[in-house]
Amino acid sequence: ILAAAGAFVGAATALVRWNMATLSFMTIVVPVIMLLGILWALYDRECALALTVLGASLFVLWGVRRYGSSMYVGTTVKICVVIYLVLLAALAALTKSGKLNKLLPPKADKLPVYAACGLSALALLASLLGGGISYYAMWALAAVVFALAVYYTVKQL
CATH class of the missing domain: 1.20.5 (Single alpha-helices involved in coiled-coils or other helix-helix interfaces)
Known part of the structure; x- marks a missing residue:
């Protein structure tokens, strides 16, 4: 350590x-x-996985907002966003096929993971249109993270 x-x-x-x-x-x-x-x-595994996806998406959105319109690294940032979108699709496919047994038990509710992947993909696709959109997409995803965290906290009680 x-x-x-x-x-x-x-x-x-x-x-x-x-x-x-x-x-x-x-x-x-x-x-x-x-x-x-x-x-x-x-927390439950599905909540933790969904919040991890949403948290990573917030960082990607921050990067798009900060560097997406840059003359030097803007294209690289957009390529990274496309790679991240492919990773989100792969995560959703692996969740559907049940191949995430270590991360997600078979009885786990898969809807939060699908919703996190879908909302993240939607926000990232919108952010590719311009830097201003990524700012509002970040706030929208942050609200979803907060609502999901509150829901699962109340559910745990």
Whole structure:
């Protein structure tokens, strides 16, 4: 654990030294990863998987908003969005076929995972139209994340 923590701190320091804008990104990524760890430990698997998909989609939307219209990396960002959309489709297909036994038990409700993949894909496709749309898509997905987290928290009680 100490070696992993040291490697993380070293990598984070190298990223911040390379580009100072990474510092603000890291102040968001680290707490989100910690929250996802708590979700996977405490909540139902379908909720944790759906929230993980939505959280990753929020980061992708942030990247599209921030760098999608860039003259230098805009095309690369859009290619990454297409790759992420293919990964979402693959996750939905694997969920439907039941091949995610370690992540999702056979009796689990698959609807939250389908909804998360569908909403994420819709938001990302809309974000490819322009940077302003990705801003509002981020807020819409954040509202869905909040509503899903509240629903499963109440359900757990």
